[in-house]
Amino acid sequence: MPKLLIATKNKGKLIEIQNLLENIPHQLVDLGDAGITDDIPETGATFEENAIQKARFAGLKSGLLTLADDSGLEIEYLEGRPGVKSARYVPGTDNDRVNQVLKELKGVPTEKRNAKFVAVVALFDPRDNSVKTWRGESLGTIADVPRGSRGFGYDPIFYNFDIRKTNAQATAREKNQVSHRARALRQARIFLE
Numbered sequence: 001m002p003k004l005l006i007a008t009k010n011k012g013k014l015i016e017i018q019n020l021l022e023n024i025p026h027q028l029v030d031l032g033d034a035g036i037t038d039d040i041p042e043t044g045a046t047f048e049e050n051a052i053q054k055a056r057f058a059g060l061k062s063g064l065l066t067l068a069d070d071s072g073l074e075i076e077y078l079e080g081r082p083g084v085k086s087a088r089y090v091p092g093t094d095n096d097r098v099n100q101v102l103k104e105l106k107g108v109p110t111e112k113r114n115a116k117f118v119a120v121v122a123l124f125d126p127r128d129n130s131v132k133t134w135r136g137e138s139l140g141t142i143a144d145v146p147r148g149s150r151g152f153g154y155d156p157i158f159y160n161f162d163i164r165k166t167n168a169q170a171t172a173r174e175k176n177q178v179s180h181r182a183r184a185l186r187q188a189r190i191f192l193e
């Protein structure tokens with residue numbers, strides 16, 4: 001079975017991607033398995049650019065077919081922020097970033113708290129230097145307080161319209177049916193199969 005490298009250091013993402021790609025005809029390997037310890041560059045202005053940059057970097061380094069995800073939360077009231085900067089919106093922990101968003105939305109009424117999660121998945125093949133991307137989105141609203149303890153990142157404040165609870169209140173299975181990442185990977189999966 002050919003190997004497929006999943007190029008992410010984010011544990012939450014890695015687990016979701018492994019679940020969502022279960023049973024594809026590839027052996028999934030992570031950055032540790034591939035011996036890659038470098039910081040993977042992420043300097044693009046869009047999710048597409050960053051996903052391609054990450055997949056290409058790890059794919060060239062390892063010589064393996066490589067998949068990378070670039071994702072983030074776009075909040076309408078904040079004109080699309082934190083967007084591509086979601087992982088590093090403010091220094092500190094996921095919790096600090098959640099609190100920063102809540103602070104910026106303090107007093108903003110529910111109807112103005114619309115948001116979407118975006119994921120772009122890039123697949124790089126070092127044999128012919130080719131790259132493909134797929135995008136998935138998930139719509140919701142920013143809750144007034146964090147709810148739930150599952151998931152990662154902004155999951156506790158993303159009230160997901162498809163499941164009518166926050167992503168952090170959903171089971172992994174529920175989130176993986178409707179998430180931005182699931183929607184992008186469903187298309188990647190068809191290609192890989």
Ligand code: IMP
Binds near residue numbers: 010087
């Ligand atoms: P990056 O793709 O490594 O730049 O990081 C994406 C960041 O967006 C994560 O660190 C999270 O803060 C946020 N994010 C992306 N997907 C999710 C998700 O499924 N749940 C919660 N936060 C997410």
